[in-house]
Amino acid sequence: MKIFELQNLNAGYRGIRVLHDITLVINEGDFLGIIGPNGAGKSTLLKVLSDNITPTSGSIVFKGSAIGSYRRRALAQQIAVVHQSLENILPFTVYDFLRLGRFPHQMLWEIESHEDRSSIEQAMTMTGILHLSNRKIGELSGGERQMVRIAQSLTQSREVIILDEPITFLDINHSIQIMDILYKLNQAGSTIITVLHDINTTSDYCSRIIGLKEGSIFVDGPPEDVLTYQNIEVLYDTVCVVYENPLTKKPQVFPVPAHVKE
């Protein structure tokens, strides 16, 4: 099934066009990694998909209907978004914070149904944060907090999860934990769309990679087709070599430092 269909889409902010003529189909079960240099429009593309900015022209269809025709609550029940950071952090406990993910599913006065409770507990188990349940989110480490935010998105929706740089600033242990969880979710049927800066992690986990350059789709395909040195050198304007990861058999990209370029 087609989850998203973008047709000749242009989008931007205050007259500055960031995305140019994007035509794209995202299917159910995709594990899509979006890569590209800073300023290429990766975050903007996510904002379009999560209906946070309206395209200036072109169309975006979510599950067969124009995304603008959905009520916010209906979208929130199906699409969970993990932003780069929270605007403000209140001293909520981890458990209370996760319950906010249930907001679009609840009635006006409902505080916590049986279903809410099991969904929260399941999300905590899956992300391994049960022991953090009563801690305040402001007191957690960066890695723990990111795990909590992933868990919250699971309480909200497992259908479509959109993440903006979920592992930037995390150590390799937390990075791999988060990517493993996303992989497991994808195996169980979730559609995952994520912007990543680490090309090699993208290659190891994603089934499909889109390279954005100056607001347009530069390459789109499985890691083996996208991550060739010819593509990456043009995409990032950087000299690279590509090897295969001996375990995952996926291509790995290594930029070449200036002092060995001779």
Place this chain on the structure above:
Amino acid sequence: MKGKIFFTALILITGIILVLSLSMGTTFISPSKLLALLTDGEDTVEYLIIMKLRLPRTVMALLVGAALSVSGVLFQALMKNPLAEPYTIGISGGAALGATIAVVSGLDYFYIALFAFISCTLTVLLVYTLSIRRGFGPTSLILTGIALSFILSSGVLLIFAMTRAQQVHKALLWLMGDLSLARYKTLGLMAAILPLIIAASLFYFKHLDVISFGDTFAKNLGVTRRDNRNIFWIASLLAAISVSMAGIIGFVGLIVPHVMRFLFGPIHLKLIIASAVGGAVLLVLCDLVGRTIAPPYQIPVGIVTGFIGGIFFLSLLITRGDRVQ
């Protein structure tokens, strides 16, 4: 558990202060005598003092205190800023200008309140329209509010500069926040409307939790622009009605939510209820202090809240250091 103890304590304190508020004043009427008076003492002077002066004044303090505190809670969530309060967006400035015009024109209490209400509703409307053009974010709200406040307070000072001293004094008393004019006629309307609006704010208790974490965060959880606007108008109306009736009583909308957040945590269902009770009792207490501390003078309640609120806030900052948030 801790919350329940605090809440029981809060209710107990409220009861004690309510009784004190009725018995203390220029004439002391002992609490034990209160009940006797209310059952069969209808012709006595004490009965008149209680029913015509102290009771309406106490009820007004309860309502205004609750409304200002809840309004503060809502504005703090909307602006993601624990230092936001009803007056940040220029509500006080608007009310001050309207009331000053009415006072210097020699109009009576009803018209002062009416002018204040119209003028601050227009101010809120202006802040709303101007900031909506810039996305209705916290920064645009605060900046527009501050800019308008300057213009409005200059307007008040301009009127003062062109008016006789006696009228200026009268207007100043109003600006300081004054509960001495509380009478049943105007109180009835307030008593009907304010609790309803406070109840309406409870419809949004979960929205407020979500909004506090950020606008994009809230949007992706299903909070709409209309929800934001409704909360804004609920908060504004609470403050506008209070200020129009009782003058500019500062610090309540800031200090009460702050203390309640410390006692009951950041979740808005508890926070709104606790702030309503806490704000109500704080204002009754401040008014009680104001009218008993320096007889024969009655010190306007706004001055008392300013002193108590300011000192309390400073001590909190000093003792709790950076944990104040």
